[in-house]
Amino acid sequence: MNQTLARFHIEGAAKFTETILALTPFFKSLRPALRSLSSTGAEVVMPTPTEVGAKDPQHHTADDAALGGLALLTGGLALDAGAPPSARWALRGYAVQCAVQGRMHSEVHALADASTVDWKTAGDYEVEVQLLAVGRELVSTVRLMINVETSSPA
Secondary structure (H helix, E strand, O other): OOOOHOOOHHHHHHHHHHHHHHHOHHHHOOOOOOEEOOOOEEEEOOOOHHOOOOOOOOOOHHHHHHHHHHHHHHHHHHHHHHOOOEEEEEEEEEEEOOOOEEEEEEEEEEEOOOOOOOOOOEEEEEEEEEEEEOEEEEEEEEEEEEEEEOOOOO
8 A cells, every 4th residue: 555545544535635635725626525545546526616616607617627627636646546656657638528518517526547557567548537427427538648657666
């Protein structure tokens, strides 16, 4: 178990979320709540994006930014929880595929799946983050493109 995952188990989800938000204030405006974390995935819940972003129903930019931030936070936590001390990862980019257009009117669950990453083999990998509305309706899928570097354990 790596340091990130060990800390999550010691502190619990609520305290661990507070710690992460203190270290990454950019994500604080999302008001996320980490629900689960493992070496292969994470689940983070965010309140209704319209409560987080702008109130103008004509502009979806705030929703889009909030959902993108949620996907990056969730994917990053899953990757940090799975990475051994001998490996590092770097974000190379991401792609978003929207399943629902328009304003979100419910909380959003982000589920990251990092099980495809082989931490022993350097190279490029894709990590999928699904954003689901209440009732598990797919809102969008975000694919994080990452690069893994490995080194010999000391």
